[in-house]
Amino acid sequence: MSSPPDRPLVAILGPTAVGKTALALSLARHLPVEVVSADSRQVYRGMDIGTAKPSRLEQQEIRHWLLDVVEPDEPFTLAQYQRLAYRAIEDIHSRGRLPLLVGGTGLYVRAVLDGLCIPEVAPDPGLRGALQRQAEHEGYLALHTRLRELDPAAAERIDARNVRRVIRALEVCYALGRPISAAQTAVPPPYRQLRVGLTLPRDRLYQRIDRRIDAMLEAGLVAEVQGLLAKDYHCDLPSMSGLGYRQVGQYLRGEISLTEAVALLRRDTRRFVRQQSTWFRAADPAIEWFDASGDLERTVAARLKAFLEGPLHGQEQGLDPTAHGSVGGETRQGGT
Numbered sequence: 001m002s003s004p005p006d007r008p009l010v011a012i013l014g015p016t017a018v019g020k021t022a023l024a025l026s027l028a029r030h031l032p033v034e035v036v037s038a039d040s041r042q043v044y045r046g047m048d049i050g051t052a053k054p055s056r057l058e059q060q061e062i063r064h065w066l067l068d069v070v071e072p073d074e075p076f077t078l079a080q081y082q083r084l085a086y087r088a089i090e091d092i093h094s095r096g097r098l099p100l101l102v103g104g105t106g107l108y109v110r111a112v113l114d115g116l117c118i119p120e121v122a123p124d125p126g127l128r129g130a131l132q133r134q135a136e137h138e139g140y141l142a143l144h145t146r147l148r149e150l151d152p153a154a155a156e157r158i159d160a161r162n163v164r165r166v167i168r169a170l171e172v173c174y175a176l177g178r179p180i181s182a183a184q185t186a187v188p189p190p191y192r193q194l195r196v197g198l199t200l201p202r203d204r205l206y207q208r209i210d211r212r213i214d215a216m217l218e219a220g221l222v223a224e225v226q227g228l229l230a231k232d233y234h235c236d237l238p239s240m241s242g243l244g245y246r247q248v249g250q251y252l253r254g255e256i257s258l259t260e261a262v263a264l265l266r267r268d269t270r271r272f273v274r275q276q277s278t279w280f281r282a283a284d285p286a287i288e289w290f291d292a293s294g295d296l297e298r299t300v301a302a303r304l305k306a307f308l309e310g311p312l313h314g315q316e317q318g319l320d321p322t323a324h325g326s327v328g329g330e331t332r333q334g335g336t
Contacts, residue, residue, distance in 0.1 A: 007093050008308060009191035011038075011101040011113055013280055014198035015273035016243075017208040019292045021054055023198065024102050025062055026297040027304065034063040034092045036085055038103025038112065041242045043069040043076055046228060049221045050244030052212065065092075072228060072239040079118040082111040086189065098308075106279045107165075113195065113284075115187040121175045131167045132236070146170065151179035159275060164238055194307045196300055197280060197287035204293060209269050213244075213262065222248055222258070243269050 010033075012020045024035050037043075041051040045068045054064055065088035070076045085101070085108075092099040101112055110116055135143050144160035150173045158165045173179060200208070225248040233240055235249045244265055251261035280287060290300055 006192050007190070009089060009099055009101060009113075009189075009193050010304065010307070011109065011193065011195045012198065013038075013109060013195060013284075013287060014104060014292075015205065015276040015280075016052075016104055016269060017212050017273070018198040018200055018205060019208075019296065020102050020104070020198060021052075021058070023292075023296055023300060024100050025058060027100070027301060028062040030301055031304070031308075032097045033100050034088075034097050035065065036088045036092075036099055036101050036112075037064060037066040038085075038101050038105050038108040040081075040105040040108055041239070042067050042103075043081070044072045044239045045070065046231075047072060047224070047239060047242075047245070049216050049219050049224045050242065050248075052216070072233045073237055075123045077118075077123070078107055078111055078116075079120055081108055082116070082118060085112045089191070104276050106276070106283060110283070112189070113193060115189045117185045117187060119172055119176055121172045124171055124175070127171055127174065128167055131170060132163070135163050135167075140166070143167065143170065147173070154179060164241060193286075194304065195284065195287045196303070197289040198292045198296070199277070199289050200292045205273060206270055209273065210266060213265055213269065216244060217262070222252070225249055226252055243272060 012023055014020055024033070027033055035054075039051065041047060042053045043066060044051070047053070053067060058064075059067070066081070066084055069084065089099045089101075089112075101109065103109065111118060131143060140160055140163050143163065143166045144155060144158075147158070147166055147169055148155035151169065154169045154173075158169060160166065221244055225245055228240065228245070229235075229249065229252060235241075235246070235253070240246065240249060247261040247265040247268065250256050250264075251258050256264070288303065290296060290303075
């Protein structure tokens with residue numbers, strides 16, 4: 001990375017359905033911004049409804065990066081994401097615009113903002129399959145117990161129920177012969193950062209979640225999952241384990257009714273947002289929190305203005321003050 005250390009990077013963070021995308025779109029009316037997605041599900045092509053991917057119209061209003069990067073059956077690592085994100089940020093800065101890192105995937109956010117040094121370990125399908133079968137036969141706690149033996153620091157950080165992340169941590173431990181936590185040091189990137197966190201009272205967030213799920217179903221979530229399964233994207237893929245795809249997949253396989261699938265999706269999404277909120281508050285004290293039920297556009301825009309005007313003026317940081325408003329044209333995908 002070659003950016004001067006005073007170039008700005010703004011992150012908009014928080015749990016699912018709190019309003020991150022809507023805020024980014026509103027800020028585009030005032031500033032020359034482009035969005036770098038920090039969502040581990042929106043990288044997959046053809047997975048639009050269940051990931052709440054920005055609509056085509058929204059992607060025309062503001063340029064988005066790192067959407068639709070890989071097919072649902074292609075591996076995509078944290079190291080790949082970090083490289084593409086830094087490449088996108090460099091491109092945005094080179095054109096005098098402001099990058100907004102927007103998303104709720106904690107590891108993606110940390111990889112970019114903190115500059116995690118991520119071990120380059122290729123996926124091992126055989127080992128992953130064996131560990132997955134062990135989790136199915138012995139329970140997810142068996143894998144987490146093994147991780148705790150090999151890497152207590154990683155086990156403390158990774159929820160035992162997140163089997164995919166536990167398996168990845170074990171995979172790296174076995175490949176490197178040492179704990180993944182020892183390999184994941186950090187070198188801060190050369191950007192002056194503002195970390196904006198959005199929060200809502202729990203009951204209001206749950207209401208938003210319920211409305212979002214209803215909208216996804218009306219938009220054709222079941223048909224989307226059905227289409228993916230018809231293309232032989234099987235349910236064991238990491239991409240198909242995401243919220244919405246897992247529960248609707250159970251319904252389409254005849255394991256549960258649609259009513260039960262929707263109830264599971266509501267429950268699991270609420271559980272997930274609790275984990276997200278806890279993680280962000282515990283892992284990143286640098287986040288400045290804003291209540292999304294208030295006049296969010298005004299308060300965040302004021303904070304952003306103060307950030308961009310100091311210590312250096314926005315013009316000196318390379319921002320083009322004439323490039324305000326919506327951004328038309330194509331969406332940049334995969335940093336290409």
